[in-house]
Amino acid sequence: QVQLVQSGAEVKRPGSSVKVSCRAPGGTFRSNVITWVRQAPGQGLDWMGAIIPLIGTTNYAPKFQGRVTITTDKFTSTVYMDLSRLRSEDTAVYYCASVGDFGGDWGQGTLVTVSS
């Protein structure tokens, strides 16, 4: 399994952007897919997008297309999720998760609060 560590909580103003990181302390994502999922307070899980770090290909959920960008830095085994044009409804816990041939793992979550 690829264990994942995320960056800390953020407070952002409406209209701004946030960048959350997800690092594999073990040094590699192997061939796993790294996905981003968010969970608004009291709600279920909402899939945002994914990247295959080994080859850099990405895929995004239509509802986030145009606002979310997922990138990777292979040298530091870190994946980033950038969400732009933030609004209050984007207040949520954002998780990265690794999915591969032997299951996967989740990061600990990053709370992003959007407030004026």
Added chain:
Amino acid sequence: DIQMTQSPSTLSAVVGDRVTITCRASQSVGSWLAWYQQKPGQAPKFLIYQASRLQSGVPSRFSGSGSGTEFTLTISRLQPEDFAIYYCQQYDTYPWTFGQGTRVDFK
């Protein structure tokens, strides 16, 4: 998008019960189906991948079955630490999608 529907939405049970949760997909997802457990204030935890494979470290009382459009998660003998919310997710076709969750609570 592939719609994932779980039933029931809430399940009341006691310790020792056999519990079954169903997940239905709006179209075939093969065996690309995962199950997660989430407790309050915690990140989700992998239980099952590829419909029936047990994630390393997960107790053997958890099992998954199914393929195509219908899947089940079974807890053979419910333990106190199993009271939680369970989600299914298909990862056959982008965008990957989750079920709405099943809350397992005390009867």
